[in-house]
Amino acid sequence: MNRITLEPGKRGGKPCIRGLRITVYDILSQLSQGATQQEILEDFPELEAEDILAVLSFAADRERKVYSVAV
Secondary structure: OOOEEOOOOOHHHOOEEOOOOOEHHHHHHHHHOOOOHHHHHHHOOOOOHHHHHHHHHHHHHHHHHOOOOOO
16 A cells, blocks of 8 residues: 555645645654654644654655765
8 A cells, every 4th residue: 555645635735644634744754853653643643653764765766766966
């Protein structure tokens, strides 16, 4: 199941989780501020642990596609 969705009319077309109005950025932002998975799941009860893993996988895949500039 693809947990990350892109819909033009939802949250400005940003990647969201399972069609919800929760963006990948929302979760990455919380993780970067030190929130635990459990805290995020408590803040967003509609999420599942697999959703957070999907966010991390999505971000890692995007990072892999970024090209480095040689100096």
